[in-house]
Amino acid sequence: MKITRRKLLAGAALAPFAMPAVRALAQEDYLTSSREIRVICGYAPGTGADILVRYFAEKLRKFTNRPMVVENKVGAGTTIAAEHVARAKPDGYTLFINPGNGMASNPYVYKSLPHNVLDDFAHVTTLVKLPFLLVVSEKSPIKTMPEFLKAMKEKGDKASYGYPNNISLAAGELLKERSGIKAVQVPYKSTPEALNDMNSGNIDYLWSDATFGLGQHRQGRLRALAVTTSQRSGLEPSLPTMQESGVPNFHLEAWWGAWFPAKTPRPIVDKMSEWLNNILADEETKQFFAKGAIAEPFPGTPESLHAYLKQDIPRWAEVFQIAKIQPQ
Numbered sequence: 001m002k003i004t005r006r007k008l009l010a011g012a013a014l015a016p017f018a019m020p021a022v023r024a025l026a027q028e029d030y031l032t033s034s035r036e037i038r039v040i041c042g043y044a045p046g047t048g049a050d051i052l053v054r055y056f057a058e059k060l061r062k063f064t065n066r067p068m069v070v071e072n073k074v075g076a077g078t079t080i081a082a083e084h085v086a087r088a089k090p091d092g093y094t095l096f097i098n099p100g101n102g103m104a105s106n107p108y109v110y111k112s113l114p115h116n117v118l119d120d121f122a123h124v125t126t127l128v129k130l131p132f133l134l135v136v137s138e139k140s141p142i143k144t145m146p147e148f149l150k151a152m153k154e155k156g157d158k159a160s161y162g163y164p165n166n167i168s169l170a171a172g173e174l175l176k177e178r179s180g181i182k183a184v185q186v187p188y189k190s191t192p193e194a195l196n197d198m199n200s201g202n203i204d205y206l207w208s209d210a211t212f213g214l215g216q217h218r219q220g221r222l223r224a225l226a227v228t229t230s231q232r233s234g235l236e237p238s239l240p241t242m243q244e245s246g247v248p249n250f251h252l253e254a255w256w257g258a259w260f261p262a263k264t265p266r267p268i269v270d271k272m273s274e275w276l277n278n279i280l281a282d283e284e285t286k287q288f289f290a291k292g293a294i295a296e297p298f299p300g301t302p303e304s305l306h307a308y309l310k311q312d313i314p315r316w317a318e319v320f321q322i323a324k325i326q327p328q
Helices: 005-032 048-064 076-087 100-109 145-158 166-179 191-199 210-218 266-281 283-293 302-322
Strands: 037-041 068-072 094-099 121-137 160-163 184-187 205-209 222-227 253-261
Touching: 005 266, 037 048, 037 076, 048 068, 048 094, 048 205, 048 210, 048 266, 048 283, 076 094, 076 100, 076 121, 076 253, 094 100, 094 121, 100 166, 100 253, 100 302, 121 145, 121 166, 121 191, 121 210, 121 266, 121 302, 145 166, 145 222, 160 166, 160 191, 166 184, 166 205, 166 302, 191 205, 191 222, 205 210, 210 222, 253 266, 253 302, 266 283, 266 302
Parallel strands: 037 068, 037 094, 160 184, 160 205
Antiparallel strands: 094 253, 121 205, 121 222, 121 253
C-alpha cells in the first residue's frame, strides 16, 4: 500500500492523542485481568527475605483480586532471580521484590553481570529499611561486643564467620578491616544453613538482616550483639551500634524495593507503585513490620527508587574497596 505524504502527516498529528489512549488501555486491561502475577524472590523459602516477599504478595492478592505466586529463584547473590526478571516479558505479570542494597552492590561482586541494575528494570518503589545484625549462637558465652572482639582477636585466624550473601561478606570483611580481627570467611547458600552450623559450633558468628535475626534473637535461637547502622534501631533500641561498640566508621543498611522488567508500560508501573504504597500505609502492615518482619516502612515512587539505587551504588563501591573484596 502506498503511503502518501498527507497520510504520513495525518498519522503524526494524531500520535500525541493516540499514545494516552494506548496507555489508558494498557492500564484498563491490567486492572480487569484475572491473570496471576508472579513475584520473584531471590532467597530460600523460610528466610526473613522470603517472609517479607510473601507478606507483600499476600497483601497484593487482596488489592488486585488475583492470584499471586511467589517463586524462589535462589543463588548467586539474587542475580539469578534478577536475570529472570530482566528477561521476562514487560507486561506487569513478573514482579521482583528484592533488597536494593544487593542490587547496588552486585556490580562489585561479579566481574560481569548479565544485566544492568539501573537500565534493565522498571523501577516501581522503595519498600522498607532495616539494619544488619552481628549474631552469635545462643549457646555462646559471649554476651557483648567488647567480649566478642576480645574473643575473636584471641582466636586469630582460627575464628570464622558465615556469609550467606554478598552483603554479609562485605560486612564481615569490613569488620576485619575496622577491628583487626582475622576471622576466616565460610560461604553458605542460606542464612538458616549458616545458623545451624553456628549453633553446632562450626563457625563463631554470622551476619543477618533484622527481618530474620531479630525474630530469632527474641525467640532465644541466637544472640544479637550489635546493629550495623550508624544509629540505634527503633526496632531493638537495646542493641548498640558497631561504632558504640568500638568499631569505628561502620555503617551498613539494608533496604528493599520493587521492580518490573524494563519497558513495562508506565501506567502499570504507577498502579503497582500505588498498590504497594497503600500496603505500606496500612496500619496492619506497620504492626507487622514492627513486630514480625522487623523493618521500617520506606515508601517511594519510581523516580525516588531509581535515584536511591543510583546513589547507593558508589556507597557500596567504597565499602567493597575498603573490605578488599574482589569481583568474582
